[in-house]
Every structure is written in C-alpha cells, then in structure tokens.
Amino acid sequence: MTALELSGVSKTFRSGGRSIRAVSDVSFAVADGEAFALLGMNGAGKSTAIKMSTGLIAPDCGKISVFGHDTVKEPTAAKSLVGVSPQETAVAPMLSVRENLEFISMVYGADKRAAKAAAAEMMDRLGIADRAKDRAGKLSGGLMRRLSVGMALITEPKLVFLDEPTLGLDVVARRELWRYIREVKKTASVVLTTHYLEEAVALCDRIAIMANGKIAALGTADELIEASGADNFEDAFLILSGEGEYVND
Amino acid sequence: MTKAVVFARRNILEILRSPVSWVFGLALPIGIFIIMQVIIKSLGAGAAQVPMFGVERFTGGVVIFGAAFLSLFAALLISGDRSQSFLARLLASPMKAADYIVGYTLGILPIAGAQVVITFCVALCFGLTLSVNVLPAVLFAVLLSVLFVAIGVIFGSVLPAKSAPPLCSVVVQVAALLSGMWFDLDAIGGGFDVFCHVLPFAHGYDLIRYTLAGDWGNVWLPFVVVAVYTIAISVVAVLLFRRQTRA
Numbered sequence: 001m002t003a004l005e006l007s008g009v010s011k012t013f014r015s016g017g018r019s020i021r022a023v024s025d026v027s028f029a030v031a032d033g034e035a036f037a038l039l040g041m042n043g044a045g046k047s048t049a050i051k052m053s054t055g056l057i058a059p060d061c062g063k064i065s066v067f068g069h070d071t072v073k074e075p076t077a078a079k080s081l082v083g084v085s086p087q088e089t090a091v092a093p094m095l096s097v098r099e100n101l102e103f104i105s106m107v108y109g110a111d112k113r114a115a116k117a118a119a120a121e122m123m124d125r126l127g128i129a130d131r132a133k134d135r136a137g138k139l140s141g142g143l144m145r146r147l148s149v150g151m152a153l154i155t156e157p158k159l160v161f162l163d164e165p166t167l168g169l170d171v172v173a174r175r176e177l178w179r180y181i182r183e184v185k186k187t188a189s190v191v192l193t194t195h196y197l198e199e200a201v202a203l204c205d206r207i208a209i210m211a212n213g214k215i216a217a218l219g220t221a222d223e224l225i226e227a228s229g230a231d232n233f234e235d236a237f238l239i240l241s242g243e244g245e246y247v248n249d
Numbered sequence: 250m251t252k253a254v255v256f257a258r259r260n261i262l263e264i265l266r267s268p269v270s271w272v273f274g275l276a277l278p279i280g281i282f283i284i285m286q287v288i289i290k291s292l293g294a295g296a297a298q299v300p301m302f303g304v305e306r307f308t309g310g311v312v313i314f315g316a317a318f319l320s321l322f323a324a325l326l327i328s329g330d331r332s333q334s335f336l337a338r339l340l341a342s343p344m345k346a347a348d349y350i351v352g353y354t355l356g357i358l359p360i361a362g363a364q365v366v367i368t369f370c371v372a373l374c375f376g377l378t379l380s381v382n383v384l385p386a387v388l389f390a391v392l393l394s395v396l397f398v399a400i401g402v403i404f405g406s407v408l409p410a411k412s413a414p415p416l417c418s419v420v421v422q423v424a425a426l427l428s429g430m431w432f433d434l435d436a437i438g439g440g441f442d443v444f445c446h447v448l449p450f451a452h453g454y455d456l457i458r459y460t461l462a463g464d465w466g467n468v469w470l471p472f473v474v475v476a477v478y479t480i481a482i483s484v485v486a487v488l489l490f491r492r493q494t495r496a
Contacts, residue, residue: 054341076343084341086334092259093333094266099259106255107342135266151338161341 001067003159003189004030004053009062010213011048022048024213025062032067032158035181035190037200040210041241046193047087047163049210053191054084054161066159080108083157083188087164089144090151093137097128097147100136101154108155122150126180142173149177159189166199178203201233211241252344253351260356264322274322274364278315279371282307286375301433308372309457310430312390313450315364316397317421323357323401324413327490332410340494349494350487354398361394377461386460389472393453396479397424402486406493428454449478 011023023045030036040046051057053064055071055078064071069078091100101119102112110118123129126146131139136147149165162181166174174196181203184190194200200207201221209217209224217224217240221233228236235247264270289302300306330336339349365387373379400420404413425431428450434442445451452471459467 051337056337056340076345079341080343082341084338086337088332088334090334090338092263092335093329094263095259099262103255103259104338104342107252107339107344109252109343 001032002029002065003032003034003067004036004191005063005065006049006053007063009049009052009059009064011052011057011060021213023052023059026210026213026215027062028208028215028218030159030189030191032189033185034206035185035192035204037204037207038191038193038210039195039197039200039207039237040216041243044210044241045213046210048213050161050163050191050193054082055079081158083152083155083160085149085152085160085162085165087167087193089141089148091136091139091144091147094135096133096135097123097139098132100147100151104151105154110155118154122154125183126150127176142169145169146173146177146180149180153184153188157188159191160184162190162192164194165192166194166196174199197234197237209237209240216240216242251348253348253355256339256344256348256352257355260326260353261359263326264356264360267325269325270322270360273318274315274360275367278311278318278364279367281314282311282368282371283375290375301431304372304375304377305461306458307430308368308377308386308461309454310425310428311368311372312365312393312457313428313430313453314421314425315368316361316390316393316453317424318397319357319361319364319394320397320401320404320420321414321417322360323353323398324405324408324417325410326356327353327402327405328408328410328413331405331494336494346491349490353402354395357398357401358391358394361398362391365390365394380463382461382463386457389456389460389475392475392479393456396449396453396475396482399479399483399486403482403489406486406490424450427451430454449475452478 007027009023009026010021012019012021026049038046038049052059053071055075058072066078067081071078092103095103098119101122102115105115105118106112123132128143128146131143136144139147145165149162152160152162166177169177181190192200192204206218206220207224208215217227219227224240225233225236228239230236230239230247238244238246285302285307286304289299369383369387401417404417408416427445427448429445434445434451452474456468456471456475459471
C-alpha cells in the first residue's frame, strides 16, 4: 500500500505580477511504513510540496493521494489519516500541555474520556507528564517542540509529516526526539524535512533531494552518495542539489 | 462535542487566560464608565450641562467602546494562530470551513455577552432605569459585538500578528471617537456629523441610547444601518478568512 503518492504535481505562485514556479512536475511515492526525507536548500520547494500533501494548498496540476484518498477530491478522508508537526511549534500558548493534546485528539473525533487517556499516554511516551499542567507558551523550545510532535501523533495517524522537528534543539533533546521518531516509524509512515543531513540519514529509509522545484535525486543515502560520486552524504547533497562548487570549501 | 464546539472552547480559554482580555475587555471600559459617573454625580445640578455623560446616553458609548475591543481579541487570536502555524495544524485536520467560523465566533461571543451584561449591571448601579427597554438594548449590544468581531476577523485574516493588534487599537479609538460618546455630533453638525453617520459607530451609539430611552421612532434607522453593516462585514470576514486560509 502506498502511504503518499504525488503524480506530476506542480504549483506556481503569483506575486506582484511575477510567477514563481515553486514545484514543477514532481512525482514520488512513500510506501506504507517507510520513513522518507525531503531535503533541499531554502526555496527548493519542500515546504510547498508538504503543504500540498497535507491539503493546505491545492496543486495547480497533478494528483496527490494519501492511502488512496485524493487530497483535493476527498480532503476529509485524507486529512483524517495524517498528522502534521509544522516547522513552527504550533501550540496553543494559553492551554496547558494536557489541554493541547486533548484538544487535538478531540478535533480528530475522540470523545473527552478517550482524549484524556490518549493525552496521558502521549505525555508519558514523550517524557513530559510532569509538565502536564504547565501552559504550553511557557515551555522551553525543546519541550514545546516535543509537545508539537506529540500533537501530530496523538491521533495515531498512518502518515506523519514532520517539518524540521528538531530545529533549535540541543543535541540531547534532538537525540531524544530521534529515539521517539524511530518508535513512530513502527506504526506510521513518516515524511521528514530537515536541514540536518545526518538526521535524514539516521532516521529515513529513502531520501529525496529537491532543487528548483524538482526532484533532483531519490534513493537511499548510500545510493545517493554513489550516484553523486562523493565521499560522504553532505558532499553528495551539495552535488545533487546543483551546488557542487561548495564541495571542497 | 462537535469540532466547532471543541475549537470554541479552546478559543474561550485562550482569551480568558490572557490578562490583555481582562484589562481591555472589562477593566478599561467599565473603569471609564465608573470614573465618568462618579464625576457626573459629584457635579450635582451642574451635570445637566453635560448630558452626554448621563447614565442613559453614556451606557451606549461604553457598549461601543467595550465591543470595539472584541475586534482586538478576534484579531489577536486569528493572527496569532496564523503566525504560529497553529491554524496550519488545524487546517491539516478534518475540521471544515464552518467549524473555524463557528468556533471563532462561539469563542468570542460568550465573552461579548458577559461584557454587555456587566456593562448594563454597572449602569443600573449608577441609576440606569430598569425597564423593558434594557432587554432590547442588551440584544442590540450583542449585535454590535458581532460587528466588531467581524472587523477583528478581517484584520486577523489579512494582517500579520505584529500588525493586526495595533491596527485594531486604531479601530477602537476611531469607533469611540466617531460614535459620539465623547461629544455631541448633532452640536458639531456639518460634514463631520455626516461622515460619522456614514460609518456604523455613531448609529450603534444612537441605537443603544434611543432604545434605552424608549424612543422607538428613532431606533429603526440606526438598527437598519448597524444590521446591514454587520451582515456585510461578516460576509466579507468569512470570505477573506476562507481565501487567506483556504479553509
């Protein structure tokens, strides 16, 4: 079963009389249970691809489906299978940790009792049970990001989008979150965007590199290193992104 | 619970837990009301010289002033949700367009209702006559609240989080200034009076004061103007919110 499939997807934004083609004829598929990384320089088209995949914006052309549900024609069915952790922490600052988790659970249809139970379990899994009553807006950056990921996962989605989930975290917090993402991989497909290349290599089965709105390369980390002729993944990323001139810097 | 009610509950908590809401939504308008009434009482017979600030007329002004702050709450909430991607998280959920509109509205209107009721209770304490006119005045005050919530939704939908609240503060000042709560527009007359009555704020003030006075012959015009503005601005608010968020 395919968790996510993009077929010939394009998106152009118009601003001030200019047209910017953010995503151009992109096609790829993420298998059920696969962890998939979407890498690229700033402006490569990753965020637009994610926004289209999560139904936040509609593609100009092409088709996107989540477990067979077209994100444009069957948005509710597609969205009910998806969890999203946006790049920003995206928590309700005046609600407590517990209330944030319960709120998202209920938005996805859980009743109050089920939402309470799911929130308690999620706080235990994320190691934030001792902060249950703290307001989300008062949490440290690391804890807030952990909560944000928890809000994406509390509904037990079959496909999870994690947009730079470890941005701004210290090394310990990042490794803790990695450990948790590995747990998530056992029950859900994961689409990860990150600027930390080692994160993509450590967590993901396959990696797509986007450049200028297109998929420039797709494969396992080893396959990409081999295809680029580089010695390591960072150099491979630079070469495949069209930035090979920086390899020896 | 429906998704809209769940969302409304979250919005109520966000607003009630913010000190800004209590200061601007309640303390400031009620505080001004009390201060003005204490001053008027201290003037004794001289109070007849400033009929603007008599309790029956000034109640209408305070209703407008307090309701105007609801635009600030709506703008703060929506622009904050947009800028922190909280709205993006929700837009990726199975919530539907109506859930957002109903959720934001239901989240703010109970607070508006409480504000209106407290305003009238304070007015009664300062000598507002308890008559059958108070009930329709309360209902018209809620209508004015909807108008200002819609204005806030427009600002929150199109402006970034840093710009929406200050611009709504301008709306509050403009609404208070042009409503006629601080000076008699009839006495000023001329182009300024006409300009003020092109906008809904002076009509809102007139609507409350004529209703409280039982002057039903003069109520229909401000009511029609306020109702038309409220419907039109609410439609624009919904369309802009949907366009900006693609909800």
